[in-house]
Amino acid sequence: MGEAKKKLIVDGKRLDGRKWDDLRPISLQVGLMKNADGSAYIEWGKNKIMAAVYGPKEVHPKHQVLPDRALLRCRYHMAPFSVDERKNPAPSRREIEISKVIREALVPAVIVEDYPRTAIEVWVEVLQSDGGSRCAGITAAALALADAGINMRDMVSGCSCGLIEDTVVADLDDTEDKEGNGDMPVAIMPNLGQVTLLQVDGIYSREQFQKAFELAIEKGKQIYGMQRDALAARFFGGETTSSQVEEAAE
Amino acid sequence: MITKGNHRYGPYIEKRGDEYIALRVGLAEVGREGVKLNPLTGPYLPRAEDDVIGKVVDINGFGWVVDINSCFDGFLPASFVFGREFSPSTHDLSSKFKVGDMIGARIESFERSRDPQLSIRGHGYGKVESGEIVKISPTKVPRLIGRRGAMINLISEKTGSDVRVGQNGIVVVNGTPEGIVKAARAVRMVEEEAHAADLMTKVEGFLGGN
Amino acid sequence: MSMKKNYVVETIRKAQMVQLLADGKRMDERALDQHRKLTIETGIIQKANGSARVTLGNTQVIAGVKIATGTPFPDSPDKGLLVVNAEILPMASPYAEPGPPSEEAIELARVVDRGIRESEMVDLTNLCLVPGKSVVTVFVDCNVMNVDGNLFDATSYAVVAALRTAKMKKYVVKDEKAEATDVLIPVPVERTPVSVTFARIGEKMVVDPDTEEEASMDMRITITTDDDGNVCASQKGEASTISPSQVLEAVDTSIRVGKEIRAQIIEATK
Numbered sequence: 001m002g003e004a005k006k007k008l009i010v011d012g013k014r015l016d017g018r019k020w021d022d023l024r025p026i027s028l029q030v031g032l033m034k035n036a037d038g039s040a041y042i043e044w045g046k047n048k049i050m051a052a053v054y055g056p057k058e059v060h061p062k063h064q065v066l067p068d069r070a071l072l073r074c075r076y077h078m079a080p081f082s083v084d085e086r087k088n089p090a091p092s093r094r095e096i097e098i099s100k101v102i103r104e105a106l107v108p109a110v111i112v113e114d115y116p117r118t119a120i121e122v123w124v125e126v127l128q129s130d131g132g133s134r135c136a137g138i139t140a141a142a143l144a145l146a147d148a149g150i151n152m153r154d155m156v157s158g159c160s161c162g163l164i165e166d167t168v169v170a171d172l173d174d175t176e177d178k179e180g181n182g183d184m185p186v187a188i189m190p191n192l193g194q195v196t197l198l199q200v201d202g203i204y205s206r207e208q209f210q211k212a213f214e215l216a217i218e219k220g221k222q223i224y225g226m227q228r229d230a231l232a233a234r235f236f237g238g239e240t241t242s243s244q245v246e247e248a249a250e
Numbered sequence: 251m252i253t254k255g256n257h258r259y260g261p262y263i264e265k266r267g268d269e270y271i272a273l274r275v276g277l278a279e280v281g282r283e284g285v286k287l288n289p290l291t292g293p294y295l296p297r298a299e300d301d302v303i304g305k306v307v308d309i310n311g312f313g314w315v316v317d318i319n320s321c322f323d324g325f326l327p328a329s330f331v332f333g334r335e336f337s338p339s340t341h342d343l344s345s346k347f348k349v350g351d352m353i354g355a356r357i358e359s360f361e362r363s364r365d366p367q368l369s370i371r372g373h374g375y376g377k378v379e380s381g382e383i384v385k386i387s388p389t390k391v392p393r394l395i396g397r398r399g400a401m402i403n404l405i406s407e408k409t410g411s412d413v414r415v416g417q418n419g420i421v422v423v424n425g426t427p428e429g430i431v432k433a434a435r436a437v438r439m440v441e442e443e444a445h446a447a448d449l450m451t452k453v454e455g456f457l458g459g460n
Numbered sequence: 461m462s463m464k465k466n467y468v469v470e471t472i473r474k475a476q477m478v479q480l481l482a483d484g485k486r487m488d489e490r491a492l493d494q495h496r497k498l499t500i501e502t503g504i505i506q507k508a509n510g511s512a513r514v515t516l517g518n519t520q521v522i523a524g525v526k527i528a529t530g531t532p533f534p535d536s537p538d539k540g541l542l543v544v545n546a547e548i549l550p551m552a553s554p555y556a557e558p559g560p561p562s563e564e565a566i567e568l569a570r571v572v573d574r575g576i577r578e579s580e581m582v583d584l585t586n587l588c589l590v591p592g593k594s595v596v597t598v599f600v601d602c603n604v605m606n607v608d609g610n611l612f613d614a615t616s617y618a619v620v621a622a623l624r625t626a627k628m629k630k631y632v633v634k635d636e637k638a639e640a641t642d643v644l645i646p647v648p649v650e651r652t653p654v655s656v657t658f659a660r661i662g663e664k665m666v667v668d669p670d671t672e673e674e675a676s677m678d679m680r681i682t683i684t685t686d687d688d689g690n691v692c693a694s695q696k697g698e699a700s701t702i703s704p705s706q707v708l709e710a711v712d713t714s715i716r717v718g719k720e721i722r723a724q725i726i727e728a729t730k
Contacts, residue, residue, distance in 0.1 A: 034518045034606050035553050037293070046506065050605065052551035056293055056321035067362070075550065075558050080601035081508040081524025089547055089601065090560075111273060115295075116362060118321045123551040123558075125603065127522060128505045149292025149389065151262065151273040191271070231275055235290050236445055307468045317468070350471035380472060 006179050008164045014176070020169045023159070023219060028140070028230035030147050036123075038148025040230070042140040045173055046130035048082075051140035053148040055120035070115035074103035076137055078126040098134050099124075105138050105158070105187045105197035111151040120150060131174040132160045138187045138197065143227050147234065155227055156196060158187035159219035161212040163202055168211045170219050186216035190224040262287040276389075277445055290445060294320045294388035294418040296366040300357045303378065303416035304368070306347050311338040314347050316355065316368060319385070319418045326355060326368040352378040352422065354414065381414075381422040382430045386441040388419035393444045394437060401440065401450065408457035409433040432457065466555060469675040477676060481664045487672065493713055495656075495668035498721065500617065500728035502625040510626025510647065512729075514618040517670055518608035523600055523618035525626040525647065529589065529638060530597040540587020541597040544573035546604065546615055553607035565604075571695045572602070572616045572655075575684035579653035579692040582623060586648040589631050589638035596631070598623075598647065609670035612682045612695075616655040617725060624649055624729040652725060653692055654718035655684040658710050660702070665710060667717055681707070683714035687722065 008015060018024070024045030033039035036052035043049075059065040076098040080087050091099075106122065122144065124137040135158030142156035162172045164180035177183050182202015188195050195217070204212065262274045263285055272278060276289040296302075296318065304324055308315035313331075316324040328343055329336045347353060354375045355368040370376050386394065394415055395402050406413050411425025411433045423433045436453055443449050469477075477487055484492055496517030505511035510525035530541055546569035550558045561569070576582070587596035600622060602615050626647040629640040659669035659677035666673055674680070679700040684693040691711060696702060 033551060034608070036551050036606075038291070039551070048505065050551070054551075054554055057554070058322060077549075077558075079522075079524060079603050080545065080599065081505055081511065081526050084507060086526035086528055086599045086601070089545060115321065121550070123549065125549055125551065125605075127524075127603070128507050130507075146275055147291060149274055149289055149387075151292075153264070153271075153273065235275055305468060305470055348471060350468055350474065352470055352472055378472065383470060383473065 006175070008176055008179055009167060014164075014169065016173065018171075020167055021215060021219075023171045023222070024173065026223070026226060028143065028226055030143055030230050030234035036144070036148075038144045038146070038150070040140040040143035040147060042136050042143075044132060044136040044139075045171075046128055047126070047133050047136045048128040049124060049126050049133060049136050049140050051122065051124045051137060051144040053120065053122050053141075053144040053150070055148065055150070056115040056118035057121070059117065059119040064119075065117050068116050069112040070110070071119045072103055072107050072110060072112060072122065073119060074099050074106065074122040074124070074141070076102055076124045076126070076134065078129055078133075082126045082129045098137075101197060101199065102134060102138050102141060106141060106145065106156055108194065108196050109142065109152050109154050109156045109189050110145060111153060114151045120145075129174070131172050131177040132185070134158070135160045135185050135187060135197075139223055139227065143230060146227075146231055154189035154191045154194075155224055156187050157190050157220040157224040157227060158185065158197060159216050159223055160185035161216040161219070163204060163208060163212065166208075168208055168215060170215050182212075184212050184216060186213065186220060188217055188220040190221050262289055288392075289389045291387060292389050294318070296320050296322065296324070296357050296360045297417070298357050298359050300417040301354065302357060302368075302418040303352060303354050303414065303420040303422060304418070306349050306351045306353065309343050309347075309349060314343065314353075316353065318366070318368075318416075319388070319420055320366075322365045324355070324357070324366045324368045326353070326370065330358075330369050330371065347377060352383070352420075354378055354416070378414075378422050381412075381424040382434050384421040384423065384434050384437050386419050386421060386437065388417065390441045390444045391415060391417055391419060393449065394421070394440045396450070401453065404450075404453065405433050405436045405457065409436070413437070467671055467675045469672050473672060474676050477672065478662055481661060481666070486666060488670070492664060493667045493717060495613070495717065495721070496670065498617065498724060500621050500725060502621055502729055508622075508626075509628055510622045510624075512618045512621035512625065514614050514621065516610060516614040516617070516668065518606055519604075519610055519614045519670075520606040521602055521604050521611070521614045521618040523602045523615070523622040525622045526599045526601070527626075527628040527647070528597045528599065529594055529631075532588070532592065532595045536584075537592035538588045538595075539584040540582075540595040542573075542577060542582055542584060542600070543597065544576060544600045544602075544619060545569055546572065546602040548604040548607065548611070551606075552604045556607065567695075567697070568604075568611050568615060569602070571612055571682060571693070572619055574695075575616055575653050575655050575693040576600075576619060576623070579651055579684065579686045581620070581649055581651055581653055583648055583650050589633055590636050593636065594638045596628070598626075607671070609672075609674045610657050610668050612657045613655050613668060616653075616684070617721070620652060620654070620725055621729050623647060624652070624725070651687045652722050653684050653686050654722045654725065655682050655693070656714040656717050656721070657682040658713070660700075660706070665706065665713075667713065681710055683711055685711075685715050685718045689715045689719075 039052040138158040163182035187197035304316035304318040358369040411429040508524040630643040660679040680697040
């Protein structure tokens with residue numbers, strides 16, 4: 001191609017000043033939505049995402065009911081004003097795929113067997129999007145499930161890593177995702193040490209793949225710490241725990 | 251993770267190897283009775299013999315559909331109320347309970363394949379005629395009742411009101427206008443501060459002064 | 461088992477409500493013509509050209525403005541386009557479902573649109589770039605985040621606040637083609653329409669109904685007025701009747717209450 005490609009790394013720093021393994025600023029708030037059974041709001045870089053949970057509740061239509069477990073439903077949706085070019089509100093193929101992938105990332109963590117014949121609905125609405133929104137969405141959705149008091153084996157924490165200019169970096173923003181060489185969203189169950197979401201696009205050497213993958217897992221664990229703090233703030237008012245009473249958040 | 255070792259343990263906890271893992275956000279206690287978790291959030295799951303307070307949301311030919319603040323609606327069969335001779339052509343269900351009526355009921359049974367069945371046989375069940383309705387998280391009901399009713403009796407006595415608590419998190423308060431306002435506030439306080447160790451003192455302080 | 465379609469008000473609560481209304485009071489201690497606490501935040505979505513989050517009691521709506529260029533309608537070649545869209549998110553209420561907009565959501569979008577369009581809040585002739593070929597399109601998309609009654613007013617205020625604070629790139633026309641410059645100008649806004657919604661319960665009309673009041677009402681009417689006290693749009697809802705005198709009374713109340721809300725919106729969007 002004739003045009004000069006944008007430089008993503010200058011003097012060892014990325015366009016927004018981050019080092020290769022720095023996360024963007026992340027903030028989490030639990031329980032803002034009044035009607036929902038559980039909710040969590042995340043700001044991750046410029047991403048602004050609200051996740052809310054209803055359930056367990058009746059299944060409609062009835063024929064979809066599962067006799068021995070809950071049916072987990074998930075919708076990932078981007079608001080028309082969330083991206084640079086206004087997006088049509090109807091669900092796109094990308095949103096439908098991401099909805100499925102998020103659902104499959106959450107199901108292993110939720111103890112669906114405890115709620116037979118019910119539905120658990122997870123709504124993820126992206127109010128502003130800037131790269132890595134599915135991982136941010138999963139992170140908020142898992143928190144919303146915990147806020148709703150649904151039994152979970154473990155939390156789910158997401159982070160994506162990738163390649164820009166042949167360098168492995170953590171947490172790609174929108175520009176890096178568009179102009180870079182590869183993106184790898186990952187979500188983990190941090191205590192059980194299992195991966196529940198993995199998508200890869202781009203071309204990675206074996207070493208690059210391992211480095212990016214392990215970096216994503218390490219960052220996922222870091223994000224788990226933030227999720228715990230958010231739950232503590234919500235349920236214990238930020239009080240530090242005494243030895244007798246211990247905050248037990250999964 | 252709550253703790254390690256070899257203990258007895260209660261609901262909402264899973265044992266993995268020698269670790270005890272909480273399955274929900276709550277307050278964990280490790281004591282002589284083993285490892286316990288008091289959840290701070292979560293739905294009401296119907297249990298047989300629970301006393302609940304529900305709202306009639308629909309009437310069909312055979313009974314009343316009752317919202318019991320759970321993942322399933324409860325069902326009160328007309329035959330439980332009108333007796334064996336009941337038939338849709340002779341009995342008008344809405345003459346007994348209308349849509350919107352609050353009723354105190356017992357969960358008679360909850361089988362896997364059916365919605366929970368309610369019954370109103372017995373003293374104190376039936377239509378709730380009046381009162382202020384307060385909805386709290388069902389996980390806070392044990393705190394609201396207190397050890398052998400200590401908390402609920404405290405609130406009732408100090409405000410001169412009748413406070414009725416359903417296991418499903420619905421509370422109905424009756425009494426004088428001032429008493430109701432105070433009691434309702436006390437109930438809210440218990441819900442918000444359920445995690446505080448000195449909750450009883452706090453509530454006493456709120457109610458005691460005037 | 462039937463599907464719960466709507467919120468059922470407890471008969472005890474309804475009785476208390478009716479009794480209070482007879483004394484000119486409401487369950488949450490408001491006066492009949494008093495609205496709930498209104499908060500307006502703007503500029504919350506930086507990628508949008510304009511945005512606002514409005515809370516009216518517990519009802520919460522986020523509106524986002526996006527500017528694009530498009531072709532005009534054949535019968536108005538010199539006018540820009542304004543598209544107002546609303547979605548009641550499934551997370552907003554246990555009774556909301558995902559999927560194509562319900563008739564409720566469509567009525568909401570169209571009523572809000574009417575209030576904006578008929579008041580000429582945005583002068584569409586100001587948005588013409590190349591007559592017959594290229595005009596500016598203003599999209600206003602609303603997400604209802606939490607439902608607690610009176611979506612009409614909350615959504616309308618969010619749209620107005622978002623439009624009032626929206627910025628767009630200045631376009632220049634060269635050789636019959638419109639090009640965007642890097643200069644930011646405010647979206648041209650002329651006036652501030654304000655909608656006021658009433659619910660009738662028994663014989664009483666209450667302003668800004670909450671969930672319980674909406675579930676108890678037998679008629680609803682929304683009236684939108686502009687800065688000069690003109691009525692620019694109205695919509696009656698629910699299958700019932702309203703007397704002419706009730707309509708006129710509502711118009712007067714709407715002008716009065718609308719004035720106070722207009723002042724608040726203007727203050728929040730300076």
